[in-house]
Amino acid sequence: MNVAVIGLGAISPLHINAIQSAGGKIVAVCDIDPAKFEKARKATGFTCSIYSNYKQMLDSEDLDVVHICTPHYLHAEMICACLDRNINVLCEKPVAINEIQLNLIELSVVRTKAQLAVCQQNRFNASVRYLKELFKDQEIVAASGNLCWQRDAAYYNSAEWRGTHLQEGGGVMINQALHTLDLLQWFCGMPETVIAHNSNDTLQGIIDVEESQLGIFKLKNGGRFIITATNACTHSFPITLMFKSAETEAVLIGDHMIVNGKFVTKSDGLPLFGKEEWGVGHVNLVREYYACLREGRKFPIDFYEAEKVVELILALYASQGEEVPIGEREPVGRQKVLAR
Ligand SMILES: NC(=O)c1ccc[n+]([C@@H]2O[C@H](COP(=O)([O-])OP(=O)(O)OC[C@H]3O[C@@H](n4cnc5c(N)ncnc54)[C@H](O)[C@@H]3O)[C@@H](O)[C@H]2O)c1
Incomplete structure (x- = not known):
């Protein structure tokens, strides 16, 4: 190859x-x-x-x-x-x-x-695959994803495109928290609507995009998934993901997984998904x-799978506190698009 x-x-x-x-x-x-x-x-x-x-x-x-x-x-x-x-x-x-x-x-x-x-x-992390299998035949009715990271002026000044609406296309949501939103969507399915708020409180004058984002998504089954993401922290904490079905409540904090109140561990009591499982996503x-x-x-x-998270992010940015539908982009096959 x-x-x-x-x-x-x-x-x-x-x-x-x-x-x-x-x-x-x-x-x-x-x-x-x-x-x-x-x-x-x-x-x-x-x-x-x-x-x-x-x-x-x-x-x-x-x-x-x-x-x-x-x-x-x-x-x-x-x-x-x-x-x-x-x-x-x-x-x-x-x-x-x-x-x-x-x-x-x-x-x-x-x-x-x-x-x-x-x-x-x-999606290729071992812990995520384990959870995907666990929820295979279960309907998720609530979920949450939280990203609390540090991205300061030095980070944003390290390349001209960072923190700009025109070149990055957004802030914490389209860059750092995209994976978290992608996993929420992958587990819960495409939601119907979103109500969202964003802000920039600590990076004024440094970025022209959001530093923090909240999104409340309504699922087709009446449930909700929530995303909170910020780059305003002074430390980057592990991402947390939580999923709830009628039978199962699962929490993933970095490498550590708790299912129905019990840590998922190897027989020696160590976390099932150790450090080696993180960062190998690209290889997998x-x-x-x-x-x-x-x-x-x-x-x-x-393309069609990857565009879903982009559609959700564009809806988050469009919301400004109003409930907005998650529209489906009309496939170009059915549009009158001029050939380039
Ligand atoms: N999947 C992940 O977890 C993950 C993690 C980090 C970054 N990324 C993504 O990787 C991409 C790059 O991020 P980065 O942090 O490496 O950025 P970066 O700014 O460090 O690197 C971008 C590189 O592209 C080069 N470049 C710019 N214009 C070019 C052109 N016209 N032709 C050829 N090269 C050009 C720049 O000179 C630079 O070396 C982004 O899309 C980012 O979101 C993904």
């Missing part, structure tokens, strides 16, 4: 490691910042080609898969460029930051022979994606 990586910033080492552990060969990397090349080339054994123009790379190399690890606003155009050349693509989350980008991506998705996968890797996801490509299977987190 010949692989290329676009964007060699903070997340790229996880992709390079995951590609190598999944048996991929990194033949090219691309970044507009030449300072990023050396580290990436070292990690790949100094064998790959380097590019500063990603389209030139797509046209020059014989690629099976491209990994997109660039700022949010660039995902849509880079996905389309790959799919329009029938090159498989794994894009970092979020798949897009607005409806126009979703429509453009879908146009490419319906035409291409390649597969788009999106990196919502927490990339291995499964490559297996799907090799075996001609469909990867589960495709």
Whole structure:
């Protein structure tokens, strides 16, 4: 499998490691910042080609898969460029930051022979899989996700796109808490409405997006799931997720799982899902994606699956305290969209 990586910033080492552990060969990397090349080339054994123009790379190399690890606003155009050349693509989350980008991506998705996968890797954590299996035949009637992290001025000043409406597309919700919302949706299903509030109290003058977000989602069965997320804390705590069905109440705090009041542990009393289970999501996801490509299977987190969390985030941002419906985007196949 010949692989290329676009964007060699903070997340790229996880992709390079995951590609190598999944048996991929990194033949090219691309970044507009030449300072990023050396580290990436070292990690790949100094064998790959380097590019500063990603389209030139797509046209020059014989690629099976491209990994997109660039700022949010660039995902849509880079996905389309790959799919329009029938090159498989794994894009970092979020798949897009607005409806126009979703429509453009879908146009490419319906035409291409390649597969788009999106990196919502927490679905591949062992603890999450355990819970998914536990709730397989149970109807969830209440759920909650909480993210309480530290993201200060130094973090937001580390790259120009961070904390900007135009380039990040939002704040804590579309970046840090996207995975938490994705898991709530994956377990509970698409909700009907949301009432949401957001604020920026500690990062005024530093970011022009939300630092904190509350969302109250109404489920089709009358239940609710709630998300609370903030980057205003002075420490990053483990994420908590809680799910309730008629039979089961499950709580996941970082690695620690409590089901119906009892810690889920190994026979020696240690947590079932130790530290080694966290941070391996990228490896698990990339291995499964490559297996799907090799075996001609469909990867589960495709465009249509990944757009769900984007739709929920756009509804959160639109709410401003009002109850808003979670609308379904009309597929482009049924729209009069001008061909590009
Ligand atoms: N899945 C996760 O858990 C997770 C964690 C962290 C980041 N991410 C995602 O990864 C993506 C990148 O985040 P990051 O923290 O690595 O950002 P970053 O700013 O550290 O890195 C982005 C890189 O992209 C490069 N770049 C910008 N424009 C480019 C272009 N036109 N062509 C080629 N390269 C270009 C930049 O020079 C930079 O090196 C984001 O979508 C982010 O949400 C995901």
